[in-house]
Amino acid sequence: MVKKILIGLGIVLLAIVGFLVYSNLFPKSPRKVSEFSHQGLNIKVTYSQPFKKGRLIFGEEKDKALQPYGKYWRLGANATTDITFSKDVSFAGKPIKSGTYRMYAVPGPTSFQVSLNSEAGVFFGAREPDYTKDVIKVDVPVRESPTETEQFIINFASDSTGVNMDFVWDKIIVRVPITLQ
Structure with a gap:
């Protein structure tokens, strides 16, 4: 009888370990690191990349939007989104250390x-x-994307004044300008 209980517990434990290994190897929203480096400025963003999967992403809560207007969003999924600046910058016009x-x-x-x-x-x-x-809050405009993006991405594009950090998902692009101070 004890042997059967131990075998049963072993099978359950093996199933749990298998599930944990599988979810770490193949997460539904994989971790991503986006980096930018120019003139001694290094910016690193660590976040998770959720997929659209046919859902309404941004919209009203009554319409069952995944991310309702006016509600906190971690800019990804799972863990928080962290950003690191190697130098003092201007983040959408506001100074940040x-x-x-x-x-x-x-x-x-x-x-x-x-x-x-x-x-x-x-x-x-x-x-x-x-x-x-909160250290700073900035308001940045939403732009319509020419294409629909299935998986959320944060990327960087340099321009003559600094760098733009873009949040791209579904049918929108949100651009945050960043310059050296």
Whole structure:
């Protein structure tokens, strides 16, 4: 009898370990690192990349949008989105010191409020941040994308004044300009 219980527990334990290994090797929203480097400025963003999968991404809560307007969004999935600056920068026109920050947004139909928070490195991003630790909040316009993007991405593109950090998903692009101070 004891042998059967031990075999049963072993099978359950093996199934749990197998599930954990599988979910780490093949996550539904894989971790991604986007980096930019120019003139001694290094920017690194660590985030998770959710997929659209036929869902309404941005919209009204009553329409069952995955990310409703006016609600906290961790700019990805799973863990928080963290951004690191190697030098002091201007983030959408506001000064920010070098360091690592938790980055999140509150989407709207015409603009996103993007915030940097000193509470970086929090694993479980579904929990809203301690808003008293917000360092800056900026409003940036939403632009329509010429193509639909299935998987959320954060990328960088340099221009004559600095670099633009773009959040691209579904049918929108949100651009945050960043310049050296």
